[in-house]
Amino acid sequence: MSVAFDFTNKKILVTGASQGIGRSICISLCKSGAQVFGMARNAASLEALAAEAGSTFTHLVADVSSGPEELASLLEKHQPFHGLVNNAGIAALEQAESTSVETMDRIMSVxxxxxxxxxxxxxxxxxxxxxxxxxxxxxxxxxxVPLKDHLAYCSSKAALDMATRCMALEFGEFGIRVNSVNPTAVMTEMGKAAWSDPAKAKQLLDHMPVRRFAEESDVVQSVLFFLSEASAMTTGHILPIDGGFTTC
Structure with missing residues (x-):
């Protein structure tokens, strides 16, 4: 099911825009009238996205883990924005006993x-x-919830959820809301490859009441809801998009 949102005259920045969920968010926002700025490292993928998204899309080639001064300089001429989607993220599979400092630092930085x-x-x-x-x-x-071989990734997302709450607490008085969406495995191209093994998928699906993984649209619609005035009284919320995995 698709819900209509109107973001006419709204400027929204989306990180991790070149593929997967970020790409779908950008396209949906453009279709909803927003002026979208998509940030990612892959210039070719961003240019391909711009060709599909149309004239209301602007691509920004940058690494989100760059220094604050570099990022501020890149974004300054486009300010102010009405919305931000922090979508960029990375993962690495390492056992807890052998998770390296380099992996922890890299994942936490992004x-x-x-x-x-x-x-x-x-x-x-x-x-x-x-x-x-x-x-x-x-x-x-x-x-x-913890996942095996995901110590750094799980910890980084738990930290992000707490940052969501802390920012919501402090930014609310300025009329700025902050929320998180927390998907299960999503059937992006990467997700399909990662969960193509039926035995591996069964371990997760057996604990999900809806018995299916999320589609990109499931995440996109929730993101658009939080960006819109339909959620004007919602802030500091952590929304599982997981078919009941974390709550049932």
Missing amino acids: NFRAPVVISQIIVRGMRAATVSGSIVNVSSQAGI
Whole structure:
């Protein structure tokens, strides 16, 4: 089911825009009237997305784990934004006993530090222009329940969820809402490859009342809801999009 949202005259920044969920978010926002700025490292993929999304899409080639000054300089001329989707994220499979410091640092820099730094930059622009806005962090069910061989990833998403709550607490007085969506495995191209083994998939699906993985549209619709005025009284919320995995 698709719900209609109207983001006419709204400027929204989406990180991790070049593929998967981020790409779908950008396309849906453009179709809903938004002026979308998609950030990612892959210039070719962003250019392909721009050709599909149309004239209301602007691509920004950047690494979200860059320094605050570099990111602020890139975004300054586009401020203020009305919305931000912190979607960029990475994962690595390592056993808890042997998770390296390098892996922990790399995952935390993208999955936790980058969303906080970019949110700080966007919030300063919103406040300077007296803009009420919404920030949506794309987290994971792995921030709520542990997964084997995902120590760094699970920890980074749990940290992001707490950052969501802390930012919601402090930014609310400025009319800025902050929420997280926490999907289960999503059937992006990467997700299909990762969960193509029926035995592996069964371990997860057997604990999900709906007995299916999420589609990109399941996540996109929730993100658009949090960005929209339909959720005007919702902030600091951690929304599992997991078919009941974390709650049943």
